[in-house]
Amino acid sequence: MxxxxxxxxxxxxxxxxxxxxxxxxxxxxxxxxxxxxxxxxxxxxxxxxxxxxxxxxxxxxxxxxxxxxxxxxxxxxxxxxxxxxxxxxxxxxxxxxxxxxxxxxxxxxxxxxxxxxxxxxxxxxxxxxxxxxxxxxxxxxxxxxxxxxxxDKPLDSYLQVVQIFLFFVIGTLIVSILTGNSPWSFLVSLGAASAILMLVFKDTILGFVASIQVSANDSVRVGDWIAMPKYGADGDVVQINLNNVKIQNFDKTITTIPTYTLLSDSFTNYRGMQESGGRRIKRSINIKISTIRYLSEAEISELKKIELLAPFIAKREEEIKTYNERTGVDESVLVNGRRMTNIGLFRAYINAYAKNNPDIHKGLTFMVRQLAPNEHGLPLELYMFTNGTQWAFFENTMSDLFDHLFAAIKYFHLEVFELPASDDLRLLLSQGALRAGEKAPN
Incomplete structure (x- = not known):
């Protein structure tokens, strides 16, 4: 039965x-x-x-x-x-x-x-x-x-595609029941209106294609940190749907962007940085060029007291002495031969200090370099990576590093370039008035 x-x-x-x-x-x-x-x-x-x-x-x-x-x-x-x-x-x-x-x-x-x-x-x-x-x-x-x-796959997009297909099938069956006609006749009539359907479901079709390509190319995953300045998005991807992508910005606001923009527009994905285990520091200290000079023997002896710098100075003194004796230069003129400069020793100190910092990544690119001088002085750039990618850890490590360097720069008889402040202008005016008063007749 x-x-x-x-x-x-x-x-x-x-x-x-x-x-x-x-x-x-x-x-x-x-x-x-x-x-x-x-x-x-x-x-x-x-x-x-x-x-x-x-x-x-x-x-x-x-x-x-x-x-x-x-x-x-x-x-x-x-x-x-x-x-x-x-x-x-x-x-x-x-x-x-x-x-x-x-x-x-x-x-x-x-x-x-x-x-x-x-x-x-x-x-x-x-x-x-x-x-x-x-x-x-x-x-x-x-x-x-x-x-x-x-x-990390856009499962919501795939689910929505299946839901749309089921909804289309159910809609066809319901229309067939109400009209009493075969479902195939309804599908044939829809074929004539395919252009209208393509227009109505344009965003859905584009989102579906984008979801497949994004997943196939592995360009974006749920949990990735991406930035799209055009849409004001800078945060973690929390959801990838058929029609939109939800991004939670670092201020906890939610930005929603169309899924197909991941193919049509450019964006930055920080997944590579997070997987590398290090986050880049790329910041400069602008040195006042007029303070750059050769160092005297007494100044070099004083700098030898800096423990991180002492081995470098000893090695460099030996190299300079050997070179100058071999070439027979006239050492009465400082520009002849090789000499130590305060900027050179400061750069060496930054190298030594950063390499001894446990929060700086030793396996990634590590440089302390000079950039082209400009109207703001000589940029001395630190190009290195922290030993972690968390935002708070990155900012704290970078701040601690530059806190120390700004306090240590005076030991090298260097100055950081600053634009004149109001106090500087008042001091110049007061000094000018004082000189004028001294020169005035009794």
């Missing part, structure tokens, strides 16, 4: 029940119309009571038995069945299917009303099936997110 036979037997029994109730009410002496109405109302009340009892039984099975079993298991995937309400959707689907089979026979005395009611119940079954399948898809998405292979 298959499902069709069971439905036929149930239909015959329901029809027999309707006829028996109708005959019993008609024997009371009521008219045929009143007897049909009374029969339908009586059977409808019985049907609702029966559905209520079935709902209690299903809820008891799902909530009391299956839910407790799922909560006791050690696996996590079945917990997503509860969070996405799969059991609730399944119980609703069962009740709707039972109602679909029962209720039309209750109104056998009203064939016109029964036809419309049958269409309504068929549509309700289709929507219940969609809700159940949608819950299963969300459960599958959540299960895949627990896997390392899919944790």
């Amino acid at each position: 298959d499902k069709t036979d069971i439905i036929n037997i149930a239909s015959q029994q329901t029809s027999a029940l309707y006829n028996w109730t109708f005959n019993a009410i008609q024997n009371v002496g009521l008219s045929d119309r009143v007897a049909h109405i009374t029969t339908s109302v009586s059977l409808l009340i019985i049907a609702f009571a029966l559905l209520y009892i079935i709902n209690i039984i299903i809820a008891a099975i799902f909530n009391s038995v299956l839910t407790k079993i799922i909560k006791k298991t050690k696996t996590n995937w079945d917990d997503f069945l509860l969070s996405n309400k799969v059991l609730n959707k399944l119980s609703q689907l069962i009740l709707v299917i039972i109602a679909q089979q029962m209720i039309p026979f209750i109104f056998m005395g009203f064939p016109n009303f029964t036809a419309g009611l049958q269409k309504f119940l068929n549509i309700l079954v289709i929507l219940s099936v969609y809700a159940f399948i949608n819950s299963l898809l969300k459960t599958g998405r959540d299960i895949l997110r627990t896997s390392k292979a899919f944790v």
